[in-house]
Amino acid sequence: MPWRWHDASVTVTAWVLLGAAAVLIGLAKTALGGLGSIAIAIFATVLPAKESTGAILLLLVVGDVVAAWHYRGDADRALLRRLIPAVVPGLLLGVAFLAVVDDVVLRRSIGGLLLAMAALQLWLKVRAPSSTSAVASSRAAGVVTGAASGFATMTANAAGPVMTLYLVAQGIDKRRFLGTGALFYLGVNLCKVPLSAGLGLLGGDTVVRTALLAPLVLLGTWAGVHLVRRLSQTRFEQAVLAATVVSAVALVVR
Template sequence: MMSTAILMVLAALIIGFSKTSLGGLAVLSVAIFADILPAKESTAAILVLLIVGDVIACWHYRHDGDWALIRRLMPAVLVGIALGTAFLRIVDDTFLKRSISVVILVLVALQLWLKARPTQGDSRAHEHPIAAWSAGAGAGFTTMTANAAGAVMTLYLSASGVDKKRFVGTMAWFFLIVNLSKVPFSLGLGLLHWRDLSRAAMLAPAILVGAWVGYATIKRISQGVFDIAILLASAVAAIGLLIRS
């Protein structure tokens, strides 16, 4: 019981940290919750914590969201969420846990591919309807099934050529909207309960501490070095979850 509580506090710290710095690290919290709770239950439990982190991040970056970009993605995101909801209805816990691991590993690979590409300056490819619908539907599906859409958004926002501050601000506002949109679906699946709200209330201080550390850290650390650390940690977490499933 004590070890479970410690892991939950650690996951909450990571969520807060990731929401105000680089979102890819949040997959560690996804893996932690999927390991200590039934996989389906974990998706709703961590959703509430993510929303708390989103609110804090949006306060920090309240003037930095790219709303035109967010509006472009939202219709496809809702389609992806609906598909993810259908997927959750038909799979069991073991298959879902393995799916979460595979999704995380695939998204880590996407991020590695993104970083290996030569820099080509600003691109308008992200404005093409196919790119927007692919990114939106992919983000909706992966966030509903694994709360792990950060890498999809990283790929899409990087293609848009937004600066670092607007990048983080857009991620913050996008995921607040998306995670709030997932609440009715989680309720419909019978996954979201009052205990998830009480757990989030108890862990909120840890999320706040993590958010403060993340906000301070992103100003000082080299983004390139930090990105590599996130990818390594995410891969280790996904492989560990896959082995234990």
């Protein structure tokens, strides 16, 4: 169902879906990261796939700013230092990929990527915690996660599942999880803005759409802050992984 500003019957449905996605983005940023991928699936359904990557980017930045501020004292900068050096090559590879693929290939790539990340996270949960932690804390794991996050976020705004895998494997508490992710996503998404603009993905319609949907992102961030306070550490990890699995399936079966 492509987006049509001039088609009233489509516009109403599209706004309802995009509004729901905006709330999910806010929830994802301050509570359950996997919900962000459901929002990606909604945007990729309503809009052409390439346009959807630019349309959702500015809304993600809105949520990132709120989350980074709220969890500003909880980020693990040592973990971030392992990831950052490999992010830029991943971003550049993503730019090259976006420049040569069409909407169909991109949509299938988004779905396949999310499903693969969900499968990895389920595999992670059945591994022995000690061996998983040892692998996750290695320098190689940081490099792979950084590069994969850069590519995934540039092509599909889907760094969330990659980071969820990495951070859950670290065995860190939920506030440290959210604070580290918030600072990482904010930095990466701000870097993507000029790259996306250069690819022609941030047109005037996208800016207007962002301004209209931003209040719903803020509503979602507020709800997420209150939700995460009610979740135990175990329930938090289970909910994050379950949300990612649902989001992966939602896009693949589209």
